[in-house]
Amino acid sequence: MFDVVTEKEISDKLKELDGRIPWSILSELKSELERVKDKLSEEKLNRIVERVVEEYEESLVEANEAVGTVAAQSIGEPGTQMTLRTFHYAGVAEFNVTLGLPRLIEIVDAKKEPSTPMMTIYLDEEHRYDREKAKLIAREIESTTVGDISERTEVDVVNYSLVIYLDEDLMRESGISPKDVLNKIKKSLRNKKVSLKGNKIVIEMDEIDPLEMRRVAMKSKEVRIKGIKGIRRVMVRKEGEEYVIYTDGSNLKEVLKVKGVDWRRTTTNNIREIEEVLGIEAARAAIIREAKNTLEEQGLNVDIRHIMLVADVMTMDGEVKQIGRHGVSGEKHSVLARAAFEVTVRQLMEAGLRGEEDFLRGVVENVIVGQQIPLGTGGVELTMSPEVFRRLKRDG
Amino acid sequence: MALSSSISPQSKIFRGVPLGKDRNESRKYTRFEKARIIGARALQLAMGAPPLLEIPEGMSDPIEIALYEFENGAIPITVVRKYPSGRKELV
Numbered sequence: 049m050f051d052v053v054t055e056k057e058i059s060d061k062l063k064e065l066d067g068r069i070p071w072s073i074l075s076e077l078k079s080e081l082e083r084v085k086d087k088l089s090e091e092k093l094n095r096i097v098e099r100v101v102e103e104y105e106e107s108l109v110e111a112n113e114a115v116g117t118v119a120a121q122s123i124g125e126p127g128t129q130m131t132l133r134t135f136h137y138a139g140v141a142e143f144n145v146t147l148g149l150p151r152l153i154e155i156v157d158a159k160k161e162p163s164t165p166m167m168t169i170y171l172d173e174e175h176r177y178d179r180e181k182a183k184l185i186a187r188e189i190e191s192t193t194v195g196d197i198s199e200r201t202e203v204d205v206v207n208y209s210l211v212i213y214l215d216e217d218l219m220r221e222s223g224i225s226p227k228d229v230l231n232k233i234k235k236s237l238r239n240k241k242v243s244l245k246g247n248k249i250v251i252e253m254d255e256i257d258p259l260e261m262r263r264v265a266m267k268s269k270e271v272r273i274k275g276i277k278g279i280r281r282v283m284v285r286k287e288g289e290e291y292v293i294y295t296d297g298s299n300l301k302e303v304l305k306v307k308g309v310d311w312r313r314t315t316t317n318n319i320r321e322i323e324e325v326l327g328i329e330a331a332r333a334a335i336i337r338e339a340k341n342t343l344e345e346q347g348l349n350v351d352i353r354h355i356m357l358v359a360d361v362m363t364m365d366g367e368v369k370q371i372g373r374h375g376v377s378g379e380k381h382s383v384l385a386r387a388a389f390e391v392t393v394r395q396l397m398e399a400g401l402r403g404e405e406d407f408l409r410g411v412v413e414n415v416i417v418g419q420q421i422p423l424g425t426g427g428v429e430l431t432m433s434p435e436v437f438r439r440l441k442r443d444g
Numbered sequence: 445m446a447l448s449s450s451i452s453p454q455s456k457i458f459r460g461v462p463l464g465k466d467r468n469e470s471r472k473y474t475r476f477e478k479a480r481i482i483g484a485r486a487l488q489l490a491m492g493a494p495p496l497l498e499i500p501e502g503m504s505d506p507i508e509i510a511l512y513e514f515e516n517g518a519i520p521i522t523v524v525r526k527y528p529s530g531r532k533e534l535v
Binding site (some may be wrong): 110111112113330424425428429430431432433435436437440 | 445474475476477479480481483484496517518519521522523524525526534
């Protein structure tokens, strides 16, 4: 039999690795070693550790490797295999979600708002296991406008007024009284006389002006009676043990304020909103998550490090920037690199007016002027090795 | 448990300290550096420089000779690595 290593020896050995391999690998190695420590000799321990370090260093990217180009290709090629226009209905007759290539383009373009904003709202310990409690919160979040609960709108030519007929059933369902509706309309139409007659809202006009009538009718229909702005529809679904609320429309800031919402897990597919509410690191994580989910949903497997690089480039200045003219490519330092991308003449002219200088440090500039590019073998600078030279001289 | 005390998230690797200097392991050339060194030496040989070592019988291709010299550590060429901080070091 051999000498079994002690726990102290293991932890001493691991301490030596501090700074050489990442923490996550180190902790995994640690727990694995602990599992088999009864069968471990010192020699075996050393060999395992050596192999792990070797394997890790092997996986690192070498200096001067074109990681950006590789990332672009690794995301672009699977992109060609994606469905061009998919409007997917998640589940049975539910929300319309942009997926596939259009969604991926949306993410890298860092659009202000996705074409189908959606939220996933998780609930706290108290509300998450009860369908009724979850529904209560869902109803509180869903926005209801006058248009949603009105039956029809009529123009009363005799009395110079606009009449909105409210639907009793719809009002009861969402727990709204005609009085609430009246008050909300009064608030948003300050200079109009508004009154309530049974289930009718009467808005008095000064004159019969079709354009003005139309404007007022539109405006009154959009008056929000309850709920959160931007949340058009909600749906409660059971996910494993708990109930989760899905929404059509997104308003992270307001939803997080709602009591009963688990603000740690609640999220949205609107990256700009995440940036605004939770900060740039959260936005970076959101870009990675959204891009990864979009690719995976299409059955494509892209190494997460390519996506992480894209997210890093988009967020490294502290704000989410798009990949393109108005973002990453348009803000390059080099004049020639910017001119090579789009709107060449304008870039050159404006750079000329500003008296910009180009230091030819990037790849594109050097391709343009016909020099060796600072990438791969081109980024290597050779010198004489004093060490080898001395040895050669000594040995003759 | 013991892990958190021995390896902390404050360790060098997370602080962004270059791992170069205090790592007592001989650093390797990247594949690009290797290619440049062998390429430079092969060019010298092709232009008539005498080989630094006794060349095995039948070896005549300059690239092959350069590779042979490289593997035996005889090429007196190395690489300057420049870091964004401005620090330079020889490999």
